[in-house]
Amino acid sequence: MLSDPAQKYRAFAPVRLAERTWPDAVITRAPLWCSVDLRDGNQALIEPMDPARKMRLFSTLVDIGFKEIEVGFPSASQADFDFVRQLIEGGLIPDDVTIQVLTPAREPLIRRTFEALQGVPRAIVHVYNATAPMMRRVVLGLDEDGIVELAVSHARLIRELAAGHPETQWTFQYSPEMFSGTELEFSKRVVDAVTAEWAPTAERKCIINLPSTVEHSTPNVFADMVEWMHRHLQRREAIVLSVHPHNDRGTGTAAAELALMAGADRLEGCLFGNGERTGNLDIVNVALNLYSQGVSPGLDFSEIDDIRRTVEHCNQLPVPARHPYVGDLVYTSFSGSHQDAIKKAFAARKEGDVWEMPYLPIDPQDLGRSYEAVIRVNSQSGKGGIAYLLEKEYGLVLPRRLQMEFSRRVQQVMDLEGRELGAADLWALFDREYRLERVALGAVRLEEAGSAMRVQAQATVEGQALLLHGEGNGPVDAFVAALRAHTGAEVQVLDYHEHSLGAGAQARAAAYIEMRVGAQVLFGAGVDANIVNASLKALLSGLARAGTGVMPAAAQEQAA
Numbered sequence: 139m140l141s142d143p144a145q146k147y148r149a150f151a152p153v154r155l156a157e158r159t160w161p162d163a164v165i166t167r168a169p170l171w172c173s174v175d176l177r178d179g180n181q182a183l184i185e186p187m188d189p190a191r192k193m194r195l196f197s198t199l200v201d202i203g204f205k206e207i208e209v210g211f212p213s214a215s216q217a218d219f220d221f222v223r224q225l226i227e228g229g230l231i232p233d234d235v236t237i238q239v240l241t242p243a244r245e246p247l248i249r250r251t252f253e254a255l256q257g258v259p260r261a262i263v264h265v266y267n268a269t270a271p272m273m274r275r276v277v278l279g280l281d282e283d284g285i286v287e288l289a290v291s292h293a294r295l296i297r298e299l300a301a302g303h304p305e306t307q308w309t310f311q312y313s314p315e316m317f318s319g320t321e322l323e324f325s326k327r328v329v330d331a332v333t334a335e336w337a338p339t340a341e342r343k344c345i346i347n348l349p350s351t352v353e354h355s356t357p358n359v360f361a362d363m364v365e366w367m368h369r370h371l372q373r374r375e376a377i378v379l380s381v382h383p384h385n386d387r388g389t390g391t392a393a394a395e396l397a398l399m400a401g402a403d404r405l406e407g408c409l410f411g412n413g414e415r416t417g418n419l420d421i422v423n424v425a426l427n428l429y430s431q432g433v434s435p436g437l438d439f440s441e442i443d444d445i446r447r448t449v450e451h452c453n454q455l456p457v458p459a460r461h462p463y464v465g466d467l468v469y470t471s472f473s474g475s476h477q478d479a480i481k482k483a484f485a486a487r488k489e490g491d492v493w494e495m496p497y498l499p500i501d502p503q504d505l506g507r508s509y510e511a512v513i514r515v516n517s518q519s520g521k522g523g524i525a526y527l528l529e530k531e532y533g534l535v536l537p538r539r540l541q542m543e544f545s546r547r548v549q550q551v552m553d554l555e556g557r558e559l560g561a562a563d564l565w566a567l568f569d570r571e572y573r574l575e576r577v578a579l580g581a582v583r584l585e586e587a588g589s590a591m592r593v594q595a596q597a598t599v600e601g602q603a604l605l606l607h608g609e610g611n612g613p614v615d616a617f618v619a620a621l622r623a624h625t626g627a628e629v630q631v632l633d634y635h636e637h638s639l640g641a642g643a644q645a646r647a648a649a650y651i652e653m654r655v656g657a658q659v660l661f662g663a664g665v666d667a668n669i670v671n672a673s674l675k676a677l678l679s680g681l682a683r684a685g686t687g688v689m690p691a692a693a694q695e696q697a698a
């Protein structure tokens with residue numbers, strides 16, 4: 139890299155726009171959307187879509203709700219020409235959808251474009267030519283007058299060819315290519331000349347599309363340029379003002395949103411931002427940004443993963459894991475403090491509440507995503523995330539101090555294995571740590587003895603059979619007395635929690651008991667169909683975890 143990049147690169151000149159209004163504007167309704175996936179997206183693919191892929195993407199775009207779809211560049215190739223014919227001849231264009239096709243301002247290519255459109259009920263003919271100074275000089279070798287003449291003569295040809303097919307409802311669209319790099323006064327001059335030729339009316343508008351063919355400036359400068367055009371263009375009332383941002387600086391979405399605030403009516407872009415170089419505007423991003431503000435985008439992304447799969451198949455390009463709203467990881471928190479806040483916010487949330495969820499700008503379920511991936515546990519996670527997963531996936535509601543105890547165990551495993559632990563891993567670890575499978579109760583007899591309760595129980599702990607006898611003021615107290623007698627250790631219950639797991643005939647109880655065993659304070663946990671047995675199992679679990687010798691039943695009998 140250069141130590142002084144100014145030797146090679148020029149700063150973009152700001153726009154002198156007095157009293158710009160866009161900074162105070164608020165977007166309260168969706169723009170008109172036009173998908174250019176099948177044209178700008180397609181022309182940027184390593185392998186352009188085959189007809190089957192094009193058709194699949196077209197029908198997905200229709201299902202999403204796009205009413206304007208640029209379906210190709212029919213004069214570029216036989217494949218694009220045939221695709222347009224297939225749509226028209228197959229009657230595959232829904233009545234509320236208008237197809238759009240792109241052509242350069244070149245006579246043979248415009249004529250070929252009209253051939254492709256024969257018999258179409260409605261169409262947008264989109265013509266472009268270079269207007270930027272560098273392109274005028276280097277590509278076309280024309281001065282400003284020459285460019286205006288080029289644009290107007292081809293606009294005229296389009297009007298004339300369309301007039302020959304009154305059975306079609308035509309809309310004309312013009313793009314000064316590299317609007318983002320063209321002097322504003324000159325963009326206006328060309329556009330005004332084109333609209334003078336087309337003579338649109340408020341009832342039959344034309345579309346003027348302002349592309350940031352290459353993104354050169356901060357998005358506020360693009361917004362100034364759009365507002366300038368919005369204010370200065372002739373026949374504005376007869377124009378649908380469209381923008382077509384690309385994403386070279388990574389600010390395509392910002393540019394599109396600020397352009398809407400600056401007076402644009404329509405956005406062109408691609409699903410998940412496919413397109414030339416860094417891509418076209420990501421329409422999904424803007425649409426869901428609107429949705430997150432309570433504005434209906436008029437596009438349906440309820441099954442966003444299905445759409446992503448289709449787009450990946452058609453484009454043969456992956457959508458990255460961090461991609462806004464759709465990437466695999468975009469609703470996932472790994473870090474402890476985020477998980478803690480999400481868990482608490484879910485617990486505090488009531489049906490019908492406005493969505494106010496830390497770290498989740500929209501509800502993943504609205505896009506067909508489950509909450510499963512919201513929290514994932516790795517070495518950056520804390521107790522909140524672990525507890526969330528066990529609760530969401532296995533119904534265990536761990537008391538806070540048990541969460542802290544178990545998360546230390548999880549951390550040890552994580553440090554050892556250095557990998558992410560899923561809900562099933564956590565459940566397996568919980569099961570192992572709290573001996574859920576390794577504590578069993580056989581016959582348990584409880585009987586009242588005056589005001590006391592007497593218990594006699596057969597149990598198996600870590601493969602050892604036990605016979606337990608004790609008396610206390612309730613089943614738990616009596617069982618604690620039995621454990622005390624059995625182990626000779628001081629056993630004391632410090633805290634007790636239980637809840638049901640599941641509902642109906644399959645319901646079980648989970649019990650968590652914080653206990654002192656000798657000098658140790660720790661938790662035991664038990665799950666059983668019977669609530670008392672769940673508690674007794676929790677006591678045995680704690681005892682086993684404490685490592686206090688549990689005597690087998692045979693040895694016990696001998697000792698007796």
Ligand SMILES: CC(=O)SCCNC(=O)CCNC(=O)[C@H](O)C(C)(C)COP(=O)(O)OP(=O)(O)OC[C@H]1O[C@@H](n2cnc3c(N)ncnc32)[C@H](O)[C@@H]1OP(=O)(O)O
Pocket residue numbers: 178181211213214215242243244266267268277278288315351
């Ligand atoms: C910003 C955008 O996305 S614009 C859309 C871009 N998309 C595409 O280009 C995809 C489809 N394109 C194609 O298939 C081809 O480029 C075609 C069929 C359009 C044209 O192919 P070719 O005729 O072989 O020309 P090629 O693309 O190589 O070069 C363009 C030529 O047209 C000239 N040209 C460009 N615009 C115009 C114009 N409006 N009028 C006259 N000539 C023009 C260029 O100067 C160049 O001329 P040269 O060959 O004498 O130097």
Ligand SMILES: CC(C)C(=O)C(=O)O
Pocket residue numbers: 178240266313315316347349350351352382384
């Ligand atoms: C043809 C035009 C609209 C284009 O794709 C661009 O300038 O990016």
Ligand SMILES: [Mg+2]
Pocket residue numbers: 178349351382384414418
């Ligand atoms: Mg483009």
